[in-house]
Amino acid sequence: MDLTSNMSNKIQICRAIAIIAVVIIHSCPLGYEGIIIRCFVNFAVPLFIFLSGFLTRTIDCNIRIFYKKRLLRVFIPYCIWSIIYMIASNKWDEFVFYFITGQCCGIYYFMAMSQQTVDK
Known part of the structure; x- marks a missing residue:
């Protein structure tokens, strides 16, 4: 643009x-x-x-590349830091619920929002 x-x-x-x-x-x-x-x-x-x-530049509109970037830049770090936070806080009883809803840590609720943006 x-x-x-x-x-x-x-x-x-x-x-x-x-x-x-x-x-x-x-x-x-x-x-x-x-x-x-x-x-x-x-x-x-x-x-x-x-x-x-x-x-965001929309030079490459390939959906596979878009989701590969999402996986590497957002989802994998989200998984790693969610597990680290759950280990530190010892809240394993509802890990799946917290993980799916972005509540492992208080600031993770914006992770679902970040999935909507496109990387440069």
């Missing part, structure tokens, strides 16, 4: 807003104030995922 200067500037503004929102997310106070603030800044990670997919 060839970006015009205007499109590129708009994308950079979106990235800057998302970066600021992530900083706010990580510095939110606990309690009700934090809950209220998070309602307005939780768009940051989905925005990064959207921009990643939007800016």
